[in-house]
Amino acid sequence: MFKKILVANRGEIALRIICACKELGIKTVAVFSEADHNSLHVRFADEAVCIGPPKSSESYLKVPSVISAAEITNADAIHPGYGFLSENAYFAEVCEACHIKFVGPPPNVIRLMGDKARALAAMSKAGLPVLPGSNGIVPSVEAARDIAQEIGYPVIVKASAGGGGRGMRIVRSREELATAFSTAQHEAGLAFSVPDVYMERYVERPRHIEFQVAGDNYGKVIHFGERECSIQRRHQKLLEESPAVALGSAIRKEMGAKVEAALASIGYSNAGTVEFLMDEKMNFYFMEMNTRIQVEHPVTEMVTGVDLVKLQILIAGGSKLHFEDHLKPRGHAIECRINAEDPYTHVPSPGKITSFNVPGGIGVRVDTAAHTECTISSHYDSLIAKLIVHANSRPEAIRKMERALEMFVIEGVKTTIPLHQRIMHDVDFGAGRFDTKFMERYVQ
Numbered sequence: 001m002f003k004k005i006l007v008a009n010r011g012e013i014a015l016r017i018i019c020a021c022k023e024l025g026i027k028t029v030a031v032f033s034e035a036d037h038n039s040l041h042v043r044f045a046d047e048a049v050c051i052g053p054p055k056s057s058e059s060y061l062k063v064p065s066v067i068s069a070a071e072i073t074n075a076d077a078i079h080p081g082y083g084f085l086s087e088n089a090y091f092a093e094v095c096e097a098c099h100i101k102f103v104g105p106p107p108n109v110i111r112l113m114g115d116k117a118r119a120l121a122a123m124s125k126a127g128l129p130v131l132p133g134s135n136g137i138v139p140s141v142e143a144a145r146d147i148a149q150e151i152g153y154p155v156i157v158k159a160s161a162g163g164g165g166r167g168m169r170i171v172r173s174r175e176e177l178a179t180a181f182s183t184a185q186h187e188a189g190l191a192f193s194v195p196d197v198y199m200e201r202y203v204e205r206p207r208h209i210e211f212q213v214a215g216d217n218y219g220k221v222i223h224f225g226e227r228e229c230s231i232q233r234r235h236q237k238l239l240e241e242s243p244a245v246a247l248g249s250a251i252r253k254e255m256g257a258k259v260e261a262a263l264a265s266i267g268y269s270n271a272g273t274v275e276f277l278m279d280e281k282m283n284f285y286f287m288e289m290n291t292r293i294q295v296e297h298p299v300t301e302m303v304t305g306v307d308l309v310k311l312q313i314l315i316a317g318g319s320k321l322h323f324e325d326h327l328k329p330r331g332h333a334i335e336c337r338i339n340a341e342d343p344y345t346h347v348p349s350p351g352k353i354t355s356f357n358v359p360g361g362i363g364v365r366v367d368t369a370a371h372t373e374c375t376i377s378s379h380y381d382s383l384i385a386k387l388i389v390h391a392n393s394r395p396e397a398i399r400k401m402e403r404a405l406e407m408f409v410i411e412g413v414k415t416t417i418p419l420h421q422r423i424m425h426d427v428d429f430g431a432g433r434f435d436t437k438f439m440e441r442y443v444q
Contacts, residue, residue: 001317002316003027004026004046005027005028005079005313006029006031006073007030007031007078008081008084009041009079009080010032010036011039011369012367012369012386015040015369016309016367017309020313023310024314028046029069029070029075030042030044030048030049031051031059032051033052033054033060033379034050034052034054035377039369049069055379056380061085063090071098077101077103078103079312079313080103080104080292081292082292086293087290089108092105092106101317109267109291110291117134119289127261128262129285130286131200131203131277132201133199134200136198137196138198141181144177148171148177151199153172153174154170154201155171155202157197157198158197159197161196162188165236166191167191168235169181205279207278208228208230208278209228209229209278210276211224211273211276212273214272214321215269219264220320222260222323223259225243225303225328227242228240228242231423231429231438233439237337238416238419238420239335239420241394242300245394251282255284262274270291271293271297272290293308293312295337299388300333302331302333302365331392331397332390332393332396333397334388334397334401335386335387336386336387338408338415338417339382340382340384340413343415343418349382350376351376351413352376353372353375353410353412355372355412357407358408359403363389363400364400365388365389366385366388370384370385370410376413385408387420389401394432395430398424405421423442
């Protein structure tokens with residue numbers, strides 16, 4: 001097992017990893033930018049190294065600085081968390097070359113699944129259902145027109161290297177295609193330095209369902225059930241829950257088995273998430289894979305009792321997956337992402353938190369690195385905390401979340417707590433009648 005792990009991240013996920021390492025008896029190294037010198041992940045790590053100014057490209061994303069910090073502190077592994085360098089195949093290769101264990105999948109698998117077009121082709125070949133679309137990158141508007149004519153409108157143009165809704169355009173007619181195609185290419189180039197795009201048929205009112213998986217280094221892949229992530233705004237998730245309200249045990253078993261087989265075929269190891277769109281007839285279509293731990297991993301932890309971050313570290317250290325049977329979900333879990341945003345206009349609200357009180361009680365969990373007098377920086381993501389509840393049933397979990405949201409006090413910045421309270425009180429949400437368009441009723 002590792003003696004010391006460098007945590008190549010910040011905020012709540014960095015603190016989450018440090019907690020897992022402490023429980024495993026592993027020393028930790030925090031890296032931080034000048035903006036984060038008073039952060040809790042710096043305080044609770046065994047060692048800390050400043051790696052640059054506040055700008056991410058000059059600190060958390062700067063590979064030489066992160067590697068140097070690992071070398072000078074004699075760290076034998078690096079956990080990248082989510083975001084930043086977590087899905088950077090080059091970074092994983094550099095770790096490998098420097099004899100530092102990267103806590104994640106092999107570089108070739110990260111590269112394969114990070115290219116959306118190649119990932120679609122690979123997963124289709126491995127037996128996962130995919131939407132009709134282009135076989136790889138679409139080279140021109142003319143080619144896009146031919147593909148759209150073949151698969152039928154509406155279509156969606158997506159950045160091959162993208163995510164988070166950037167480089168993505170929905171096209172409902174031939175007349176819209178040329179502008180949408182060039183706009184998506186331009187956005188993709190700006191956001192990801194790769195202008196390549198691909199196309200697929202657009203599903204009007206899907207649900208967003210994802211399967212949590214883990215694979216060891218000996219060929220075994222297992223799934224830990226699914227999460228429902230349909231409550232989102234502009235392709236950014238706001239709320240997640242497990243199990244998915246629309247799925248039964250038979251579909252869970254069928255899709256889980258397909259996911260396991262597909263990932264085993266590409267040699268997947270460590271934690272990851274396979275994301276699907278599910279249409280109104282409960283047909284699944286592979287969308288993408290995230291080759292890292294997800295923001296929303298706590299809901300899976302709550303219903304399975306498995307510490308996924310510890311599992312990541314154990315797998316990277318050579319442990320075998322010891323689960324003999326698939327874990328059936330126990331009760332229901334919901335996570336609300338509490339962001340520093342105006343809950344009505346969604347404008348970011350950075351600043352100093354003047355009062356901070358987290359809710360507690362059985363089945364209530366708060367993952368955060370925030371505290372009174374801390375500053376929510378404009379340099380980084382606006383996430384303040386993740387509020388997670390677990391109960392015996394979905395209705396009970398909703399009531400528990402309502403109570404927890406009411407008792408979560410954050411003053412000094414605006415937050416999305418009021419928005420989540422509106423969602424919890426929504427009749428359709430309570431009845432499980434929603435899809436990825438649900439938030440349109442709250443966002444104009």
